[in-house]
Amino acid sequence: MSIALRKHIEKITPLTDAEFDYVISLFTRKKMKKHQFLIQEDTEVLNDYWVWSGLLKAYHTDLEGKMHILQFAMEDWWISDYQALNNQTPATIAMDCIEDSELLVLSRDNKEKLCNELHKISNFFRQKSSAGYVALQQ
Template identity: 65%
Template sequence: MSIELRKHIEEITPVSDDEFDYILSHFRKKKLKKHQFLVQENNEVLNDHYVIKGLLKAYYTNDEGKEHILQFAMENWWVTDYQAHFKKEKATINIDCLEDCEILCLSLENREKLCSELQKIEHFFRIKSNFGYVALQRRILSLLDKDAKGRYEQLMELYPTLLQRVPKTILASYLGVSRETLSRLS
């Protein structure tokens, strides 16, 4: 069903065919259309999501209605409202599709079950979490220390395909600049 997930796992740890079949049996596949919500503010967040195909944006809308984009998620990335998911609270962010998407959904219960039964999967998720912390720190430091040009250059260095996949207004919002400023930078 998902050779992409197996390749993703095996970037960190090898799995046998039987192990992978067992792992995959704990996931549920979901297809979403462009503009459809994967996670919506004030709703429960039952799953973590692995992106097989497509592009999503995770964002927070403040009381004044301003949208703050936290992250994009494309192929081979994981995305959810982690605070809501792990603490079993209502979502504080939205995640919606910028393209048609194919997602694999993993419930917290199934994740915990897999991690307790397969040490290599527990190891996989620990490493993925560590990489997530690194990316988050890099994003925060970029917002704190870089000017618009520096943030744009870092984004293009790390994720060069985003410019072709994300509308300029959304990319500008992610970078914290106006669309006009982004046009001057690109």
């Protein structure tokens, strides 16, 4: 799993072994079952997630109970409720697993720490955010 994350990051920026060892030390691993919620609306969002395996969906349910799917996250994708994560507000969307999934979890605090200490990682997340906005528009 860590080798896959390193390859993912190094598509954008190279890392020394020591830098990567530090990066990976700030992640935790999470296994999820099909239909299990990763995030539910109106809950606190503390983490960003990188999908190592599996498939997740992010969606909003309107007042009539209709589901509006906003994003699918498959292997090698990042997912979170970024509005809630960045603004430290309750989740406005829900996320659940379409199939059994394994994730690497990066807390908001550890992400901030990484970005402050390793400019390479700050650049990595900036580029991933930009690519995510483009993907949403398409």
